[in-house]
Amino acid sequence: MLVDSHCHLDFPDFDGERDDLIARAREAGVDLMVTICTRVRKFDQIKAVAEQYDNVFCSVGTHPHQAGEERGIPACEIIDLAQHPKVVAIGEAGLDYFYDKAPRDAQAEGLRIHIEVARQTGLPLVIHSRDADDDMAAILEEEMGKGVFPALLHCFSSGRDLALRAVDLGLYVSFSGILTFKRSEDIRAIARDLPADRLLVETDAPYLAPQPRRGKRNEPAYTAMTAAVLAETRGISLEEIAAQTTDNFFRLFTKVPKSFHTGEGLA
Template sequence: MTDIPQITDSHCHLDFPDFEGQLDDVIARAAEAGVTRMVTICTKLKNEPAVRALAEAHAPVFYAAGTHPMSVASEPMATLDDLLAIAQNPKCVGIGETGLDYHYTAETAQVQQTSLRVHIEAARTTGLPLIIHARGADDDMARILTEEHQNGAYTCVLHCFSSSADLARAALDLGFYLSMSGITAFPKSQDLRDIFATCPMDRILVETDAPYLAPPPYRGKRNEPAYTAQTARRGAETMGLEYGDFAAHTQANFDRLFTKVAQFKGTT
């Protein structure tokens, strides 16, 4: 396995019921595929203790925490103090996921925007990367990210990027990162691949968003971190690189953005 290029699943949901009782096998399969690290995402702060325990129990797993935009109306509003306290944990390496989703929950747009700005302030204060979910809200997303960046710099990744070229450009102009998910490997996603093909190679990450969005040949099945390799191979083709070179670039990108992971001393 030593000659398999190493990659990182920068966004997954290992606390979801889909993986219950199977994590050791899931992590072992990931390692066999070269996926040696993964960031599992807490989407509701009430679940943070369980997500934290999961990360602390598995050396390759790190976590981020926030309130998903689709949940902000039904969950207590995250406060800056809440997020700063969580961020003190050595394995908490990001803020979010947060963002805007007007596709499913446009009726809560205003409270989503309020929550997003709280998360941005937490990212700015801690220096941890902001993890963004954006769907059907490109104009407001670009506007808020830009306004807040003018108020003080912060780092950010637009996870599972599948939005417009305009939002991609706005994010890249701010120095942010875009993450490739299994969507980029779908046969009908050529327009999305074309957007990524124009991106600087030093701004691209890879992820699964597991258990969702499995890439071919697993489409329609439960996604898992091992399948990051399929997305990354398609990404290498998109960027015109050999797989090993693409993997090395995404590893360097991840380490540059998720500095707390790169500096973590507790892994074996």
């Protein structure tokens, strides 16, 4: 069993095809998916997808690209939305200094609000971090000092220092199709060295399809391709990496019913 811990099934790229998409994922051994929210104001769209499928869960939050347009949404509003039974995570929120689509102060403000939501709800915060390693590490360390919260660095493409500092704080690290790219030797080296009990896999679909599908639309079934490279990188079997990353997922995403871990929750 594999889990796609981060995809965007509400995106129009998948309109009219979601039933087939879910079926292909299951055929590939990807039995659970978490579709990730990028705009609190569009949460109803995310919720509708998650409610339609027994094996799809979701998050609620604001992507750093939208941190400017959704500035001022209070923690209490996100907490209320997170009470929905299908919401198992907060975010994605974070810092993106590569595109800089929102003011950096708005991104930081949004990240801190989402951290408070994760702290109060106990749901894991899905963190987006790109070209912002120093500021991200500083905020995480400062905020963890105020009170612990569960979190993961999703679609990891940062430096070793951020990965190690995050793990020291108790965070998990999730790898996407980037891990499979030919020029991702540094990312694979980090993935090889991190503790086994902190690893997750994801697609970030429809983006970042792994080799040999790079450049095409990504989908949850391709989680298996990334998992295979992660297994090879760490010198273990695909079955072992599937079991480890799935165990890690359920340890972090505690709101997902335990029946899904045993397969009993899957129709």
